[in-house]
Amino acid sequence: MQKICDRLGPAAVKSFFWRWVRRLPSPFTQADLRAGYVYELAFRQFEVSDTCMFDRPQAGRMWFEGVIRDHLDVGRPDQIALVFHRRLTRCTPGTFRTRVLTRGVDPTLCCYYKSSRMKQYFKEGRALRTETVISDTHDFGIGRRVCALNWYALRAVGESANRCLCDAEAADAQPAPDVATFCRVTQPSTTDDGLYAAGLRFGEARVMTVLAALVGFCHLVRGFRNRQIVERVRALGAAPYTTRQATYDLRRLKRKGLIVKLAHTHRYQLTSLGRRVAVLFTKTYGRVLAPGLSALDLRLPEDVTSRSPLNTAWRTFERVLDDYIQAQLIAA
Known part of the structure; x- marks a missing residue:
């Protein structure tokens, strides 16, 4: 099938066009044709x-x-x-x-x-x-x-x-990065050239917003520029975000090996490691940590917490743990 598809090229398209255009009335006169006027696809x-x-x-x-x-x-x-x-x-x-x-x-x-x-x-x-x-x-x-x-x-x-x-x-769909990679990304480090690379702290609002902006499929074709990241981060986050901040973030992402700069351009692309880290951070923060902490908020009214399986299970765990600790202290 692929071999058949490979036969299609500019020559085949032009051949098809000229085969049928001869059967259609042409706006060109004989004088136009002699003067060199022709169709150009x-x-x-x-x-x-x-x-x-x-x-x-x-x-x-x-x-x-x-x-x-x-x-x-x-x-x-x-x-x-x-x-x-x-x-x-x-x-x-x-x-x-x-x-x-x-x-x-x-x-x-x-x-x-x-x-x-x-x-x-x-x-x-x-x-x-x-x-x-x-x-x-x-x-x-x-x-x-x-x-x-x-x-x-x-x-x-x-x-x-x-x-x-x-x-x-x-x-x-690949497994998440290992613990060593997670520590290397989140903690300050140095590159092989001795350059300092600031850590990308998990849970920090700015880091999470930048990573969420980077995994967009619209960046797959030509990569992304500093200005595009600024626009997407501003759209996703509530805090102000400047071009200077984007330059700093792109520098530390590059030194961590999460993005690469495309040759002879001002564009960047995520590496395979960068996409895995960004997906891990974004999924964990947006689907586990943030909703979980919201459900466990002590300021929630009783009628709301009673409808949360996580909150109910957590309160049961706390009560059993407190009873166990109290029993051990009495026994001692």
Whole structure:
């Protein structure tokens, strides 16, 4: 199948065009043609897709549903929507964005970069389909004219974007970093060149917000700049965040090995370790620590704490522990 797809190129597109354009009326006169006026093909839209088949489709579907559920707050793509099997217009009531998956609904993960977009969905219940649609070739510094140079450059961009998205999802499913890595990231250290690297303290509001901003899928295609991180951190956090602070954070992230600077650019990308650390920090803080501490808040009214299984279990544990300690003191 891939060999058949590889046959498609600029020559095949031009051959198809000229085969059919001869049957259509032309606005060019014979004088125009003799003067050298001809059609020149340009890219209006270029799509590169990748299809991964699962030998166990049900397990693949469950995995993809988990990807969407995880990245509602971790990946923070620009849009996660469910495409219903009916036409939606501006007049259709309701907000068609949800993470509830039912029969007859295809989950779709979308993220955008300028005029281009990436789309991922589970196709026909057995394959993971990833598509990169480039609507403006200038977004990637590539010309619009249909020629071999532009064709293969666009194909390389699309294949790289698809691969980065799948690799990022696979990295999120990997085990968390070990204790030694956790300590190296959270505590001050020095690089192999002897440069000081400040620690990224777990739970610190600024650190958690920066890491949450970094794992966005919209950064997979071209990486991110200082200005983009400032904008996303400001949108996610309540405290002011300046360009100078972003420069400091990018420096310590780079020295910790969590990001790398792209050659000959002012852009950065997450490393495999960086994504694993960012996902671990964000998931643990947002899904375990923050909700758990909120549920255990002593200032909560009794009618609220009684409905919390965690609070009820914790109070029972405290009562049993106090009784045990008191009994041991009396016995002593």
